[in-house]
Amino acid sequence: MARTVVWTYDGVILRIDAEFGTETKKQFQRYLKLAGTYKGIVDGGWGEMSQKAMQQWLRNCGYYPASKFKIDGAAGTSTWNEFSKAAAVWGFGSSATIPASRRRYEQLQKMLNKRRIGKRYSDGRYSVSNGIFI
Secondary structure (H helix, E strand, O other), X not given: OOOOEEEXXXXXXXXXXXXXXXXXXXXXXXXXXXXXXXXXXXXXXXXXXXXXXXXXXXXXXXXXXXXXXXXXXXXXXXXXXXXXXXXXXXXXXXXXXXXXXXXXXXXXXXXXXXXXXXEEEOOOOEEEOOEOOX
16 A cells, blocks of 8 residues: 555744744644644644643653653643753753743744654654654
8 A cells, every 4th residue: 555645744934932822832733743642633722632742752752751750631840841851952952041941942942943844644654854753
């Protein structure tokens, strides 16, 4: 059976403003959908389903270990700290002069801008235009 594209992620380029606004949330939901962890509607809301998808995505990437964290849909400080660790390793660091919460959102925006185009295929594989999907 031939592989076909079943979902495409063509996110907008975000302004790096360190805000977790509607566009950043939509962009992250699109990204998590491509990664296969978000099954909801891309609406810019950030509820339990989005938070569980983020936690599962972090775990799939080798962060958020099951021995330390459970996927509970409450993405608080611990979840975002794990994201910051991952973002630093992936090369999406940010200025240490801004507060931690804003720093995380800046890292997220940088990551989403860098990895804004991708496809998921019918066989479950995915790709992005700029290299490895993290």
